[in-house]
Amino acid sequence: MxxxxxxxxxxxxxxxxxxxxxxxxxxxxxxxxxxxxxxxxxxxxxxxxxxxxxxxxxxxxxxxxxxxxxxxxxxxxxxxxxxxxxxxxxxxxxxxxxxxxxxxxxxxxxxxxxxxxxxxxxxxxxxxxxxxxxxxxxxxxxxxxxxFCGGLTVFNPLILSHLSPMGHVAVVGIGGLGHMALKFAKAWGCEVTAFSTSPDKEAEAKSMGAHHFLNSRDEEALASAAGKFDMVLVTVNVMLDWDAYVNLLKPGGRLHIVGAISKFEATWFPVIGGERTIGGSPIGxxxxxxxxxxxxxxxxxxxxxxxxxxxxxxxxxxxxxxxxxxxxxxxxxxx
Ligand SMILES: [Zn+2]
Ligand SMILES: [Zn+2]
Missing domain, CATH: 3.90.180.10 (Medium-chain alcohol dehydrogenases, catalytic domain)
Incomplete structure (x- = not known):
């Protein structure tokens, strides 16, 4: 048969x-x-x-x-x-x-x-x-x-970026990938911030490992989080205001994209000046x-x-x- x-x-x-x-x-x-x-x-x-x-x-x-x-x-x-x-x-x-x-x-x-x-x-x-x-x-x-797909996809960036357990991580998008990223980053030891356009996900994101929650439609909140993160892990596949997300990184920090966006455009000067990196990865x-x-x-x-x-x-x-x-x-x- x-x-x-x-x-x-x-x-x-x-x-x-x-x-x-x-x-x-x-x-x-x-x-x-x-x-x-x-x-x-x-x-x-x-x-x-x-x-x-x-x-x-x-x-x-x-x-x-x-x-x-x-x-x-x-x-x-x-x-x-x-x-x-x-x-x-x-x-x-x-x-x-x-x-x-x-x-x-x-x-x-x-x-x-x-x-x-x-x-x-x-x-x-x-x-x-x-x-x-x-x-x-x-x-x-x-x-x-x-x-075996989403889990590995959000685990790999922690390894690739040599993320320290003392690191501060932003997980952008709390969906199929993002919710697993919260759990991994929390267990890794990091301080974890969930970024979502759905404020109703705050309590659940916190129950899954987020220490903080940020409404990513709130431009003021985004601006006030500038320079806070060692890694910003983007799990969504939509175009974002990439300059605002590069701006979230500490000097030396990494913007890591696993969502299948079609294009990336950002002002390069803050990347060079702060030795920031921008990268992506598939599974593992x-x-x-x-x-x-x-x-x-x-x-x-x-x-x-x-x-x-x-x-x-x-x-x-x-x-x-x-x-x-x-x-x-x-x-x-x-x-
Ligand atoms: Zn898959
Ligand atoms: Zn081969």
Whole structure:
């Protein structure tokens, strides 16, 4: 029998039942029985072909947690039945300079889970063994899916920026990514300020680790926070008044953008004068995913999720589109 999945047959179409033959399992591949799969904005972007790289029928789903169902001959580090997660990336070449220095997520030959291949809104999914990340018992299995995409995405900047536990961090946008960033930065030891355009999120942001809350539509409040932050982590994908956000940084501070904005424009003088940096990052390597899971387990960090049965995938997509998801959606396999 083939794999049972949900696929979009064309741009923007609702998902429908889809069965496909996965072919023979590759020597370096793992087959995963899907238990849960997170629903991420990137799934929506792929269904809608926002990035011009979608191929139909398209099976989305790149925040998989499940158990190892089959192992290719070369995969020695995992066991049948072991709990694993699979995120945005499903394969890297293993021999380029990026892979050889532990930066597999930067591999130019990398293959992404739902780009030109079938993802995790299915009863089974496959990936290269190295990208099936073991899930420790300390991590809440049912909620772990979003850690493999959004979680890793907001954890990586803490490492890349060499953020000190004494640091002051602003998290801009308290949604699917931002709420996990609050939890990580708080557990890291930092003083954390949540920036949101929704004042009604203040109490919840504080319960998730924010020491302070700032309404980012309030220009005066923004101006009065000038020079306070070692890192400003932007998780939204909208254009902001970038000069105002550079202005929030201490000298030496870093404006780090993980939201997929299309353009960045700012006055460069404060960047040069204050030795500030502006950067971005995608997900992270398998090794960093291991560290992120270990850290999450130790600090009891889990995304806040709403669960839908996988058969209600189109309802879940509508809920995501409406902007009402609090804060991540996880689909439970009910095939
Ligand atoms: Zn994602
Ligand atoms: Zn490579």
């Amino acid at each position: 083939g794999f049972l999945a949900y696929a979009a047959t064309d741009i923007g179409k609702p998902l429908e039942s889809f069965e496909y033959d996965p072919g023979q399992l590759g020597l370096d591949e793992v087959e995963i029985d899907v238990d849960y799969c997170g629903l991420c904005h990137s799934d929506l972007s792929m269904v809608d072909n926002d990035w011009g790289m979608s191929r139909y029928p398209l099976v989305p789903g790149h925040e998989v947690v499940g158990r190892v169902a089959a192992l290719g001959e070369q995969v020695k580090h995992l066991k049948l039945g072991q709990k694993v997660g699979l995120g945005w990336r499903a394969r890297s070449c293993m021999v380029c300079d990026q892979c050889m220095t532990g930066n597999h997520h930067r591999c130019p030959q990398g293959v992404d889970t739902i780009v030109g291949r079938n993802g995790g809104f299915a009863n089974k999914v496959r990936c290269q063994g190295a990208w099936a990340i073991p899930i420790p018992e300390t991590v809440d299995f049912a909620k772990a899916g979003p850690l 390597s398998p090794a960093l995913a291991n560290q992120m899971l270990d850290f999450s387990g130790r600090h009891e960090i889990a995304p806040k999720v709403e669960e839908f049965p996988m058969s209600k995938i189109n309802d879940a997509l509508e809920h995501l589109k409406s902007g009402k998801a609090r804060y991540r959606i996880v689909l439970k396999n009910d095939f």
